[in-house]
Amino acid sequence: MSDSFDTSLPPFDRLSSAQQQRLIDSLDVAYYRHGDILIEAGKPSEQLYIIIKGSVEESAADGREIYAHYTSDDLFDVRSQLESCCRHRYTALEDTLCYLLPKPLFLDLYRSNSQFAAYFDTSLARRQQLLEEAQRQQNLAEFILTRVDNSNIQPCLILPRSCDLHAATVKLQQQGMDAALVEAGDTQPYGIITRTNLLHAVMLDNLPATTAIGEVATSPVVSISKGDYLFNAMLAMTRHKVKRVSVTDGEALVGMLDLTQVLSLFSTHSHVLTLRIARATTVEELSLAASSQSRLVATLFNNGIHTRFVMELIAAVNEQIIEKAFRLVVPQALQNHCCLVVMGSEGRGEQILKTDQDNALIIEDGVEWPGLGDTMEALTHTLHQLGYPLCPGKVMVNNPKWVKHQSEWLHTLKDFARKGTENEMMDLAILADSHAVAGNPELLRPIKQQLHQQMAEQELLLATFTRPAMRFSVPLSLFGKLKSGKDGLDIKRGGIFPIVHGVRALALEHGIEDNNTFTRLEQLAQHKVLETETASNLSEALKLFIKLRLRQQLDIPAGGLQQHLNVERLNRADRDLLRHSLHVVKKFKEWLGYHYQIRD
Known part of the structure; x- marks a missing residue:
């Protein structure tokens, strides 16, 4: 009935042209007043509802428990299409207009189109995969429609x-x-x-x-x-x-x-960037090479390259930039007698855009270093020149707290464990993600080994260590709706940090030495610490959070490193995935609280 229905929205973009036309021809439109019940609990539902405008509440039959709110482009109730009756009540919260897709047609499409059916699978990983496939198809279309012009014609002899x-x-x-x-x-x-x-x-x-x-x-x-x-x-x-x-x-x-x-013409030319970094002989030349990194990220992202691949590539590029800066600033005679480590997202290999500097220096025991403070100040300044912002918490090599001889670092770790307060545990958490990028990497090895030995199976320490992951609430309302403040939805505190820090705690408990959160999740599943589906869903949720944040940072000029998402800028499919992913985080936090007996 409606030619205005947008079949490009997932999951309807998975249908063939003929199936999309059948859908459009079969749609009806219905209007509901505020307070009208669209589906009653315990009753069969004869159609799938797709909201054009308005708002609908999903609740228990008696109305005492609210499960979710739905708005424009949202659809419900798929489960009642696959079962004999609806489990919950759906009520219009305001005047609402909906498309109605007849149940027989929905079931026919569901049974005849596996990709359409897979969208309704409860596996977050599968749903995210379908959306990424759609994005790759869009990028292929852009490639096909590019024309031969002066920008790509080569001169000929x-x-x-x-x-x-x-x-x-x-x-x-x-x-x-x-x-x-x-x-x-x-x-x-x-x-x-x-x-x-x-x-x-x-x-x-x-x-x-x-x-x-x-x-x-x-x-x-x-x-x-x-x-x-x-x-x-x-x-x-x-x-x-x-x-x-x-x-x-x-x-x-x-x-x-x-x-x-x-x-x-469609490659990222990442090899050209790394070659420019390798050839740089001055900070100015290195800065010119580093300045093209954001274009590389945008090219990779806009061409549908997988988020994890982008992170791995950018981590490698960042490592080369920082290592080159180290070689340009630190006296050559001392370079093999110290080790520069990066921490935070850079240490985990999960950085995409340049974030705050998080670094430390390990000096070989017995090495005297006149002018150490001036050299570290110069290194921090150089990294700042190269686009790495100063760390507000001063976790940088120009802060003496983060520059020590190896034996001093080993003593510091023991001191952290002995005190066992949240402050010490957060410092220890920072060191847990340390990764050597320049100098002698062997200097870091005993420090990482001692850190893991101190934390393995230490229930009280791990409970204190994990507590910060529980501190920030998941940005979902009481009714399961996305919750935004005046600045937007805080995805770092509400989504990224609980996963990263909770997984870090579990990795320390079970002796998993890898820094990367995705690899840690895979190994936690292999060790039977987490269910395979749980680990997969957490991995997909983290990728989604990073991707949505990056997309908005790339879309907004001078977007900087803001951690808040503008939910209104998200399409219905992304809102749906975001809500699903935040529920995954909520369940994980509940599991962490039970696992470590944390009660706030």
């Missing part, structure tokens, strides 16, 4: 047919090219000659270097018009089994495209 093999080789070398077009003759079309052609002509066919290239050129050259789709250029190369095509503008030849270049 055109040589006369009489040019000999030696002269052609020299020209290609001078121009830094690996192919050239050969002028058309009276009866011959344009030809093409490559370095491979030249090599084969001389080495395999034993032709003299004075042979004219017209005799060995390949023709005709496959061409494509300027303004055509880049995807068509790739199709032409594939169909004709060639790696290059010429580009024409009307009758005029304007350039070339090669397969490597077409593919590179």
Whole structure:
């Protein structure tokens, strides 16, 4: 009935064109006044409701317990479509307009389309996978619709047919090219000659270097018009089994495209960035290289690259930048007698955009370091120049608290465990994620070993250690609705931190040495500490929180490192996943409280 229904929204984007048309043809629209009951508990539901505008409350049959609120684009009640009757009551909280999808059609679509059905699976990982697949399809569509224009056309070298093999080789070398077009003759079309052609002509066919290239050129050259789709250029190369095509503008030849270049137009060029970092000889050169990192993140993210892959790649790039800064600032004679470690999200390999500096220095016992304070001040300043903000908590190497000889660090760990207060446990939590990035990494090993030995199976210490994960409430209302303050929804405190810190505590308890939260979750599942589904859901929830926060930071100019999400900017699918993910966090916190006997 309604042509205005948006079938691009998940899960309806999983339907085929024919199925989407059946859905549109079968939809009805219904209006409900404030207080009307849409579905009564214990009664069968004959349709799936999709809210156009308004608000609906899900409650127990007696109305005493509220389960959830639904608003524009939300749908309900899927469970009643798969069962004989509805378990809860659904009441309009205001005048509400809904699409009605008949139950028989919903069940037919559910049974005939596995991807559509999988969206309603309770597995957060599966639902997130479907959304990521949809995003990749969108990025593929953008690739297909990119046109051949001046920004991607390569200039080409055109040589006369009489040019000999030696002269052609020299020209290609001078121009830094690996192919050239050969002028058309009276009866011959344009030809093409490559370095491979030249090599084969001389080495395999034993032709003299004075042979004219017209005799060995390949023709005709496959061409494509300027303004055509880049995807068509790739199709032409594939169909004709060639790696290059010429580009024409009307009758005029304007350039070339090669397969490597077409593919590179959609690559991230991360290898170029790392090469620039490696070649930097001054802080200024390093700063220029580091400044392109945010563009790399945006390119990866906007092309649908998996969040974990982005984090791993950026962690590697950050490590190279910090290690290069260390080598530029710290005297060379001392570089192998100390170890620079990063902590926090950088130490866990979970940083995407540059966050506050969290670092420390371990100095080899017996090493005297005149001017240590000035060097560490310079290193902190240099990292700040490179885009790493100063840490408000002063967890940086310009703070003497975080610069010690190895034996002093070992003594400090014992002191933390002896005192056992929340402050000491938070400092210990910071060190638990330490990762060596420069200098001698062996200096960190005994410190990490002692830290794990001190905390393993220490129930009282671990309870104190874990308590901060329970401090911040999950941003869900009493009715299970997303809860935002005036600045938005605090996803770091309400979602990210409880997972990261709770998993960190469990990793210390069970001797899991890896820093990365996702790897820790996998190992906790392998050790049977967490159910496999629980670990998977926590992993997917954390990825979602990071992705949603990053998306808003990239979308907002000078967005900085704000931790709050603007829920109104999220589409219905993301709101649904966010609500589901926060319920996963809520259950995990309840489990942690029981596991460590924390009662606040």
